[in-house]
Amino acid sequence: MKKSKIYGIVTCIIILFIAVVFGFSKMKDANSSKASNKTIRVLTYANWNPFEYLKNGKLVGFDVDLIKELSKEAGYKYTIKNASWESMFTQLQQGKADVGISGITITSDRGKTFDFSDPYFVSRQSIVVPQNSTVKSASDLKNSKIAVQTGSTGQEAAKKLFGKDNSKILATQSGVTFQMVMHGQADAAIGDNTNNEKFIENNKGNKLKIVKDDKAFSPEYFGLMFPKGTSYKKSYDKALKKLIADGTYQKIYKKWFGVTPNTKELSKFK
Known part of the structure; x- marks a missing residue:
């Protein structure tokens, strides 16, 4: 075979290789651009300071800042809208939204209907009572009227402790539980401790x-909640790991809670 013909074949192979690599690169860039142009529909229930609440008509809070940075890291644009607690679940289940963030506790029961991200916050329930109350533990609430938020893990905890069909467990809207205790309609309220502490801090005259x-x-571990079978969980989990690793998560946490989080607690979730 002549050298000129060999050179010609080699040249064709090189050109073909460059074309394939270039085409793959362009496809990768296109896919990346497509992902970054995707707009994620986020829902929250803005009635839970400091996680999410309305300030001068604007949604603010820890969850609001976190979803902004998570979406940015994951390569998505996003819209965030306020909804009622029940509507948030319904819209996600019906596929009318892509993700919910509102201090939502990851539970096995909810996991039957929704997908959850890796946990981003650790919390516990606590009890709110009048300042002159003699209650020292949950066991002291036996036979007491207990206010809880409808559909919350506080309601689940109360039922677990005092009976599923206990008529003295009074389910109501978020925030109303404190009012019921202040007005003597309930002996105590059970709810997320972070929310309880924030309310008492901002309402010191209410003697709770x-x-x-x-x-x-x-x-309890909070997570982003997605419709079942979502394709977004993986990218948001990856984004959360990145924000924790580079310290962005810790900065957001300290901004809203005044302390640096123990991120090792998140890994204890089972």
């Missing part, structure tokens, strides 16, 4: 106090 009982209330 918190009773903690770590034996009665196990740690």
Whole structure:
């Protein structure tokens, strides 16, 4: 075979190789661009300071800042809308939204209907009672009227402790539980400790106090909630790991809670 013909074949192979590599690169860039142009529909229930609440008509809070950075890291644009607690679950189940973030506890029961991200926050339930109350633990609430938020893990905890069909467990809207205790309609309220502490801090004249009982209330882990079978869980889990590794998560946490989080607690989730 002549050298010129060999050179010609080699040249064709090189050109073909460059074309394939270039084409693959362009395809990868296109896919990347497509992902970054995807807009994720986020829902929250803005009635839970400091996680999410309305300030001058604008959604603010820990969860709001976190979903912003997570979406940015995952390569997505996003919209975030306020919804009622029940509507948030319904819209996600119907595929009308892509993700919910609102201090949602990861539970096995919810896991039957929704997919959850890796946990991003650890919390516990606690008890709110009048300052002159003699309650020292959850066991002291036997036969008491207990206010809980409808559909919350506080309601689940109360039912577990005092009976599923206990008529003295009074389910109501978020925030109303504290009002019921202040007005004597309930002897105590059970809810997330972070929320309880924030309410008492901002309403010191209401003469309420918190009773903690770590034996009665196990740690709870909050996660992003997705429709079942979502394709977004993987990218948001990866983004969360990155934000924890580079310290962005810790900065957001300290901004809203005033302390640096123990991120090792997140890995204890089972």
